[in-house]
Each structure stands twice: as C-alpha cells, then as structure tokens.
Amino acid sequence: MPRWIAGVSGMGAILLVGTLALSAPEKDPLKPRVPADQMEEAKKLSTSLFKDAKQASADIVKEGKVLYDGKGTCFNCHGKSGKGDGPAGAMLDPVPRDLTNCEFQKKRTDGELFWVIKNGSPGTGMVALMPGSVNEEEAWKIIAYVRSLCKS
Numbered sequence: 001m002p003r004w005i006a007g008v009s010g011m012g013a014i015l016l017v018g019t020l021a022l023s024a025p026e027k028d029p030l031k032p033r034v035p036a037d038q039m040e041e042a043k044k045l046s047t048s049l050f051k052d053a054k055q056a057s058a059d060i061v062k063e064g065k066v067l068y069d070g071k072g073t074c075f076n077c078h079g080k081s082g083k084g085d086g087p088a089g090a091m092l093d094p095v096p097r098d099l100t101n102c103e104f105q106k107k108r109t110d111g112e113l114f115w116v117i118k119n120g121s122p123g124t125g126m127v128a129l130m131p132g133s134v135n136e137e138e139a140w141k142i143i144a145y146v147r148s149l150c151k152s
C-alpha cells in the first residue's frame, strides 16, 4: 500500500473513533416532556401499588430493578447505572436522561414519568415502551426503582 493511502486511512480511523467518543449533551433535562395540554391529566396518573414512588416498598423497588435491567430494556440506553451511559445510548441525539440526577427527579411527578414510558419523548430515541415492553403495573415498579436512583 502506498504510504499516503496508509496515512489517509489511518487518519480516517482516528477521526471515526473521535466522532464515536463524542456523545451529544442531554437536551434541557429539566424542561417538561409532557405536552402542556396533557400535563394536568398526566400528573393525576396513579397506581394502587403506592401513593408516592419514593415511598414504595423495598420489594417493589427490587422488582422494578429486574424489569429495568431486563424486559423493560431501559438499561440499553440509560445504562445499568442509570446515568444515561447504556451501550445504545451513546448513538442517540439527544442522549438518554441521567436518571440519577436529583434535580431532574424533583421536577417530575410520578405521573409524568409514567406518561413518558407510555408515550415516549416525541422526536427522540425515548420511544413508547408500553404496551410493547412493559404493562402498566411493570411501568410503575420501574418508576419506583428510578426514584431510588436519586440518592440524596
């Protein structure tokens, strides 16, 4: 191979690796995702499993984790850590939410989280996961687990 071709393809490889390593930033993580005209209804969504997902029993949180790490497919994008660093997440723009961010969590009601699992965040890689991946009860259990990811 002529040396210049080796040089050019080598540079190409470096550029490619550089591009893959650069992931996009989160897009306005604190801005609501539920459309304004559906917000009132979304906030009222509730379950008989618990009144407040932060107060859910340890058993429900545990079941939620199994679903998050499994059939719910959340870990693929949000990562096992919840930080948004899952293997499929790096390719998305905007990148997946850092679910460990307590500032973000404080801005969202349980109902809004449920709405997003059900409807997705339109125009992003956050697709609607209900009823395809999880049913209602499973979604609520996952929300209890997501709440446990904010440690403070």
Ligand code: HEC
Residues within 6 Å of the ligand: 026, 027, 029, 031, 032, 033, 034, 068, 072, 073, 074, 075, 076, 077, 078, 088, 089, 092, 094, 095, 096, 097, 108, 112, 113, 116, 117, 121, 124, 125, 126, 127, 129, 134, 142, 146
């Ligand atoms: C295919 C990738 C992918 C999967 C799978 C996925 N997410 Fe997401 N998720 C995203 C992306 C990308 C965003 C950011 C969307 C945005 O910025 O509007 C997001 C955003 C979110 C948000 C923030 C919404 C808000 O109100 O700001 C929550 C909560 C969430 N995901 C929970 C989940 C849960 C729970 C699961 C599993 C049931 C899941 N996601 C599965 C890609 C994914």
